[in-house]
Amino acid sequence: DAKTTQPTSMDCAEGRAANLPCNHSTISGNEYVYWYRQIHSQGPQYIIHGLKNNETNEMASLIITEDRKSSTLILPHATLRDTAVYYCIVTSGGSNYKLTFGKGTLLTVNP
């Protein structure tokens, strides 16, 4: 699976949009981009995933660049409860369904 690079930490003001970047320059054509988050001392939570097109659900939006070498997770109106470590994971799926968690980005939402 392609390696991802994320900033170690980010801050965001409550009520503002949080934009979390992820670089995956070695991504191959059949690999998906997945985002999970982990609030302190809890299990990770699935957020969203995409292949080529931008995706949106009730939690977030995922913007994938046209060359697919990077993506951005957008939390449109961050709340204090969104403070967590956010993981960007690239995986090809199929028989290779493993999720390899890196260090992720610690997003701190400030009041």
Place this chain on the structure above:
Amino acid sequence: GAVVSQHPSRVICKSGTSVKIECRSLDFQATTMFWYRQFPKQSLMLMATSNEGSKATYEQGVEKDKFLINHASLTLSTLTVTSAHPEDSSFYICSAATSGRQETQYFGPGTRLLVL
């Protein structure tokens, strides 16, 4: 939907004893369940993958005789830490996935194990 539970949430045991952790998918059938371990200030590390009715596949470096995994039904997987030692103290997290999109894993809340 897609709720996964774990029991117990926290366990303290003496060195040398065995501990069983249950992972249940509450509202869907999980063809595949995964077990992870997370040490303080580190990321999740996959320990093993289990498919219902078959033997688990362990990651390199994980002792299969020490970490016994059973996936007897489509809603239940268990992890037994045998002869636990203090170095096994960790946060154990399971996840479950349905067939077809096994990367979309739904995680349990985790079990914190402390071995004295």
